[in-house]
Amino acid sequence: MKKKKKVFVQGPIAPDFISKSIANHQSKTDIGAHAIFLGQVRADEIEGKTVESIDYTAYEEMAEDAFHNIREATFEKYELSCMHIYHSLGNVKVGEIGFFVFVSSPHRQASFDAIEYLVNEIKANVPIFGKEILQDGAHQWKVNQ
Amino acid sequence: MEVKVLFFAQIQELFGVSEIILSDIQTTEEAIDALLKHQPKLSNYTYILAVNEKIVKSNQSLQNNDVLAILPPFAGG
Numbered sequence: 001m002k003k004k005k006k007v008f009v010q011g012p013i014a015p016d017f018i019s020k021s022i023a024n025h026q027s028k029t030d031i032g033a034h035a036i037f038l039g040q041v042r043a044d045e046i047e048g049k050t051v052e053s054i055d056y057t058a059y060e061e062m063a064e065d066a067f068h069n070i071r072e073a074t075f076e077k078y079e080l081s082c083m084h085i086y087h088s089l090g091n092v093k094v095g096e097i098g099f100f101v102f103v104s105s106p107h108r109q110a111s112f113d114a115i116e117y118l119v120n121e122i123k124a125n126v127p128i129f130g131k132e133i134l135q136d137g138a139h140q141w142k143v144n145q
Numbered sequence: 146m147e148v149k150v151l152f153f154a155q156i157q158e159l160f161g162v163s164e165i166i167l168s169d170i171q172t173t174e175e176a177i178d179a180l181l182k183h184q185p186k187l188s189n190y191t192y193i194l195a196v197n198e199k200i201v202k203s204n205q206s207l208q209n210n211d212v213l214a215i216l217p218p219f220a221g222g
Contacts, residue, residue: 039222056221057153057154058221059151059153059195059198059214059216061198062195062198062214063221065198087221087222098222099221099222119222122221122222123219123221123222124219125219126219126221127153127195127214127216127219128219128220128221128222129153129154129155129217129219129220130220130221131154141154141155141217141218141220142220143218143220144218144219144220144221144222
């Protein structure tokens, strides 16, 4: 079994980190296609109040196992050269990135297909919770659609 | 026989703590019954159960030192 990779990062995922991740692949010359999914915190309106940020928490031990299993299943299903998954814990403000999934493959179709599968599997199967903080300090708990 | 119960997110708010220990229970159903006695409002919440980090969909027997997690809807991504 491969070593589990670290997925969780504290706070938002910086655009700088994302661009560095892209740059790190320039030496991998079997890659012909990258697909990237970025989850951004949306300013939803809930009963007249706007969401200002999301506080993410997780059942970390179980989430790390789930990420690992989804990762292995995705590698089996699609012809990928590499895969990176990052998810925020803690506070992520509206407009900031809290989820970064990055897959690379020799040809485009595997990347297109894998990114959709990965994102959907993670949303459905990883025990992460999101507390939406509203402008007046009240909160409600996010549920994935 | 003791089982550790973990609470997350809205259910952690409801109980006011992140974990409790339940004694003298044999199954996940008995655990939920005991939790409902502690906090009847739990019945208003949507959740699934995991035993030792594995999701369980039906009643399951518990062993000493098992960890039972009460998981509200996932919201990652």
